[in-house]
Amino acid sequence: MARRIIVIGSGAAGMSAASAARKASSDAQITVFTEDEDIAYSPCAIPWGIEGRSGWDEIVMHTPEFYEKERNIKVVTRTRVESVDGDAKTVTADGQTYPYDALVIATGGRVFVPPVPGADLANVFVVRTVRDGKDIQAALKDVDSVVIGGAGVIGLELAVAIREMGKDVTVIEMMDQVIPRIADKDMADEIQEHLESKGIKFVMKAPIQAVNGDGEVSSVTAAGQEYPCGLMIFATGVRANLDIPKALGLDVGQLNALIAAPTLNAYRRGRLVPDVYVAGDLVQCESAVMPGATMSQLGSTAVRQGLVAGNNAAGGEKKLFGPVASPWVSVIGDKQIAGTGLSLGLASWYGIDTATGSASGLTRARYYPGGKELRVKVIADRTTHRIVGAQIIAGEEATGRIDWLTSAIVNGMTAEDFLMRSENAYCPPTSMVRDVVIAAVEDLCRQL
Amino acid sequence: MARRIIVIGSGAAGMSAASAARKASSDAQITVFTEDEDIAYSPCAIPWGIEGRSGWDEIVMHTPEFYEKERNIKVVTRTRVESVDGDAKTVTADGQTYPYDALVIATGGRVFVPPVPGADLANVFVVRTVRDGKDIQAALKDVDSVVIGGAGVIGLELAVAIREMGKDVTVIEMMDQVIPRIADKDMADEIQEHLESKGIKFVMKAPIQAVNGDGEVSSVTAAGQEYPCGLMIFATGVRANLDIPKALGLDVGQLNALIAAPTLNAYRRGRLVPDVYVAGDLVQCESAVMPGATMSQLGSTAVRQGLVAGNNAAGGEKKLFGPVASPWVSVIGDKQIAGTGLSLGLASWYGIDTATGSASGLTRARYYPGGKELRVKVIADRTTHRIVGAQIIAGEEATGRIDWLTSAIVNGMTAEDFLMRSENAYCPPTSMVRDVVIAAVEDLCRQL
Numbered sequence: 084m085a086r087r088i089i090v091i092g093s094g095a096a097g098m099s100a101a102s103a104a105r106k107a108s109s110d111a112q113i114t115v116f117t118e119d120e121d122i123a124y125s126p127c128a129i130p131w132g133i134e135g136r137s138g139w140d141e142i143v144m145h146t147p148e149f150y151e152k153e154r155n156i157k158v159v160t161r162t163r164v165e166s167v168d169g170d171a172k173t174v175t176a177d178g179q180t181y182p183y184d185a186l187v188i189a190t191g192g193r194v195f196v197p198p199v200p201g202a203d204l205a206n207v208f209v210v211r212t213v214r215d216g217k218d219i220q221a222a223l224k225d226v227d228s229v230v231i232g233g234a235g236v237i238g239l240e241l242a243v244a245i246r247e248m249g250k251d252v253t254v255i256e257m258m259d260q261v262i263p264r265i266a267d268k269d270m271a272d273e274i275q276e277h278l279e280s281k282g283i284k285f286v287m288k289a290p291i292q293a294v295n296g297d298g299e300v301s302s303v304t305a306a307g308q309e310y311p312c313g314l315m316i317f318a319t320g321v322r323a324n325l326d327i328p329k330a331l332g333l334d335v336g337q338l339n340a341l342i343a344a345p346t347l348n349a350y351r352r353g354r355l356v357p358d359v360y361v362a363g364d365l366v367q368c369e370s371a372v373m374p375g376a377t378m379s380q381l382g383s384t385a386v387r388q389g390l391v392a393g394n395n396a397a398g399g400e401k402k403l404f405g406p407v408a409s410p411w412v413s414v415i416g417d418k419q420i421a422g423t424g425l426s427l428g429l430a431s432w433y434g435i436d437t438a439t440g441s442a443s444g445l446t447r448a449r450y451y452p453g454g455k456e457l458r459v460k461v462i463a464d465r466t467t468h469r470i471v472g473a474q475i476i477a478g479e480e481a482t483g484r485i486d487w488l489t490s491a492i493v494n495g496m497t498a499e500d501f502l503m504r505s506e507n508a509y510c511p512p513t514s515m516v517r518d519v520v521i522a523a524v525e526d527l528c529r530q531l
Numbered sequence: 532m533a534r535r536i537i538v539i540g541s542g543a544a545g546m547s548a549a550s551a552a553r554k555a556s557s558d559a560q561i562t563v564f565t566e567d568e569d570i571a572y573s574p575c576a577i578p579w580g581i582e583g584r585s586g587w588d589e590i591v592m593h594t595p596e597f598y599e600k601e602r603n604i605k606v607v608t609r610t611r612v613e614s615v616d617g618d619a620k621t622v623t624a625d626g627q628t629y630p631y632d633a634l635v636i637a638t639g640g641r642v643f644v645p646p647v648p649g650a651d652l653a654n655v656f657v658v659r660t661v662r663d664g665k666d667i668q669a670a671l672k673d674v675d676s677v678v679i680g681g682a683g684v685i686g687l688e689l690a691v692a693i694r695e696m697g698k699d700v701t702v703i704e705m706m707d708q709v710i711p712r713i714a715d716k717d718m719a720d721e722i723q724e725h726l727e728s729k730g731i732k733f734v735m736k737a738p739i740q741a742v743n744g745d746g747e748v749s750s751v752t753a754a755g756q757e758y759p760c761g762l763m764i765f766a767t768g769v770r771a772n773l774d775i776p777k778a779l780g781l782d783v784g785q786l787n788a789l790i791a792a793p794t795l796n797a798y799r800r801g802r803l804v805p806d807v808y809v810a811g812d813l814v815q816c817e818s819a820v821m822p823g824a825t826m827s828q829l830g831s832t833a834v835r836q837g838l839v840a841g842n843n844a845a846g847g848e849k850k851l852f853g854p855v856a857s858p859w860v861s862v863i864g865d866k867q868i869a870g871t872g873l874s875l876g877l878a879s880w881y882g883i884d885t886a887t888g889s890a891s892g893l894t895r896a897r898y899y900p901g902g903k904e905l906r907v908k909v910i911a912d913r914t915t916h917r918i919v920g921a922q923i924i925a926g927e928e929a930t931g932r933i934d935w936l937t938s939a940i941v942n943g944m945t946a947e948d949f950l951m952r953s954e955n956a957y958c959p960p961t962s963m964v965r966d967v968v969i970a971a972v973e974d975l976c977r978q979l
Contacts (some may be wrong), residue, residue: 091623095964125896125959127957127958127959127964128898128899128959131898131899131959131960136899136900137899137900137959138898139897141898142898143756144897144898183967186663202978250547252965262638285784287785332828371952382957382964383954383955383956383957383964383965384954386964387954387965402951403951404951405951405956406952408954409957410954410956411953411956411957412956412957412958412961412962413958414958414960414961419958419961421956423956424840429871433583448573448576448585449589449592450576450579450585450586450590450592451579451584451585451587452584452585480928480930480931481956481961482928482931482955482956482958482961482962483928483930483931483935484931484932484934485956486932486935486954486955486956486968487931487934487935487937487938488943489935489953489954489955489956490935490938490939490953491938491942493952493953493954494938494942494944495938496942502850503850503851503852503853504819504853504854504941505937505938506830506831506832506835506855506856506857506858506934506937506941507831507858507930507934507937508859508860508869508871508929508930508933508934508937509575509830509831509857509858509859509860510575510859510861510862510867510930511573511575511576511579511585511830512579512862513860513862513929513930514930515836516543516573516575516830516831516834516861517831517835518934521835521935
């Protein structure tokens with residue numbers, strides 16, 4: 084009999100898993116259950132959708148009909164999985180019971196909304212689904228001022244998108260910097276200043292205490308001050324969605340996310356569960372930088388995990404998911420900010436003493452028109468001299484440079500080794516003869 | 532007494548060496564001799580200078596006066612070093628004798644002009660110095676049609692620049708593809724078609740037999756056909772300039788360039804010469820991909836070698852120059868082409884059996900406007916599965932991606948290891964959620 088594979092969740096991880104399962108097995112019976120109405124889109128696209136830069140129909144790459152017709156994958160939308168029986172190997176949804184041979188849990192994360200009064204008022208949103216994006220876009224038509232709770236990359240991208248629509252925008256952040264945790268304060272402050280120059284207001288070190296209004300939000304209170312607004316969006320981070328895994332008794336790690344084997348099998352009481360796979364925002368990863376756990380929660384990671392989990396669930400030639408450095412990039416106004424590995428804050432979480440090097444220059448030869456500013460910061464472990472992190476702010480071409488540094492990190496290069504063995508391709512319109520990345524590592528070597 | 536350092540050559544290698552020597556030693560007495568009239572510029576800039584996209588004054592970054600005043604480095608221009616006495620440790624130039632404690636030879640390469648009749652006619656040029664560029668630019672004013680001999684990257688960049696100036700341009704190439712040796716034919720053909728669509732004509736498999744004219748060039752004969760033109764440029768590759776090294780008896784390698792230690796000391800009869808350093812286009816490098824020799828002859832390599840040679844010549848804390856993968860990139864019309872490590876042709880030179888993987892996609896998320904086509908080809912050694920080379924054609928952002936792949940190559944990653952452990956930063960405006968580079972390596976794994 085054909086292998087029955089059930090995938091719960093239709094985001095980057097779930098749909099990648101379903102497609103990889105089909106690639107590995109032409110006759111498997113593959114069913115995806117999702118509470119969402121749209122599938123196979125990137126939540127990272129939503130700010131651009133709200134601004135109207137990308138159309139919703141393009142953002143949603145494929146429909147359930149496409150999966151049915153092109154890949155023989157059945158996608159059941161708007162349907163909550165009520166329970167999973169790990170012993171009987173069945174999933175119950177909509178009152179019906181479906182047996183599985185392999186289960187992929189890819190229910191992702193949900194936006195963490197702080198438990199404050201008024202969070203359920205009208206015109207208060209989170210931003211996770213295309214439906215959220217469409218609702219925000221519609222509601223913005225009648226609104227002049229917006230408060231965004233949370234200055235992470237999604238919060239900042241939203242702030243720019245909504246500011247571009249001519250609205251008054253205030254970002255309220257609990258920490259003392261934007262992009263907390265993954266960006267260092269000096270890099271974050273440069274981004275904040277850039278956004279302030281575009282008229283976006285920031286309220287820092289201000290936990291949100293209440294959302295106020297009569298039926299509909301009219302202001303937000305943070306650190307004792309009141310900020311009037313007609314619409315409020317919580318972009319306050321994502322927590323692993325553990326309802327189903329917890330009901331199944333799967334092992335949860337130190338970071339409150341699922342522990343997984345390199346094959347992406349889940350564990351139960353320390354034992355690998357051979358027929359249950361996990362992928363996406365609810366998985367706790369191993370760090371490629373330091374021995375220990377880390378959260379990745381990136382679309383790129385979700386896709387990579389989905390491909391491994393789906394392939395293995397379908398009995399394909401076994402694939403492994405490796406430790407992660409979790410490179411990220413965000414386009415915020417006219418600047419790109421990117422990072423990889425450990426920020427100074429994350430490094431201190433691992434107890435590492437760090438040294439940093441930095442350099443500034445241009446993205447092109449000095450004499451070639453159109454070059455943009457480029458600032459690179461590189462972080463090493465003082466004990467081993469290994470490069471453990473990097474951050475870049477640039478007017479263009481930050482992504483490839485951060486991927487390059489990611490490769491150096493996952494390969495365990497020391498700063499000195501990088502300086503001796505790293506090369507950059509050079510052409511006046513695309514780089515300086517000695518790229519700023521290399522100059523930053525040279526500076527790092529001087530600090531070690 | 533302060534250490535006396537003499538540098539011969541004022542290109543990327545020579546001037547980097549002089550500056551690094553000054554950084555390593557505040558009191559060294561540093562003198563640079565050069566036959567050139569301009570110093571410290573990148574020959575790669577010349578096509579852009581001819582087109583007028585970059586000004587000659589900007590291309591020449593620093594003057595001798597700058598070096599004298601800012602770095603206390605004496606630069607003697609328009610002066611040929613007549614001889615070097617390795618035993619007495621002196622250099623003779625302009626009839627005067629200068630003693631040295633350390634010598635850096637950075638005389639680079641010279642354009643190879645095939646020994647054909649008429650190569651010395653008026654309006655026949657090579658392109659190596661800013662003077663060449665200015666002369667070509669001036670001569671082009673009175674000319675309608677141009678022949679370029681050689682379809683390497685400089686030849687093609689020149690072809691585009693001169694075509695943009697409204698001239699009729701014919702490129703004549705001996706081999707059956709453009710960018711021979713470092714690009715594979717399938718990639719090269721795509722670039723050639725792109726240039727043909729811009730009206731540039733190509734004559735392939737046609738060795739140049741004669742340059743014809745009465746005082747001034749009026750046509751070029753290649754493979755028995757005559758091609759009329761008012762100006763001709765040889766862009767037929769660079770050969771190591773070995774006059775001084777040969778007079779000194781320095782060891783020359785298999786590829787007819789200087790053998791150097793990782794410290795960039797030269798050798799004489801198999802023994803390291805402690806007071807003579809070499810850097811730039813005349814150095815034979817070690818390959819980072821396979822055991823064996825390779826030529827790099829890139830501006831980026833010259834700078835990296837200059838920094839090591841100059842530092843060590845000045846007695847700084849010892850630095851080493853590592854083996855090279857030699858990433859390169861060229862902007863040719865609306866396309867960027869980049870490569871690293873071994874092409875299929877170079878792989879066969881090392882006797883390697885290869886497998887290739889490839890993928891196509893976009894430089895941005897499919898739904899994000901402005902994305903450009905991106906094609907990635909990755910080459911592995913069938914025996915070890917190590918990634919040994921890669922090539923990219925893209926509308927934008929090829930450089931960072933090729934630097935990323937270079938890092939994978941110099942770290943000895945296999946295709947399978949790359950697939951398990953490589954990550955890309957993702958944001959809709961700068962990449963697909965799973966970058967085309969990773970998709971290409973996945974295809975490569977299937978071929979292995």
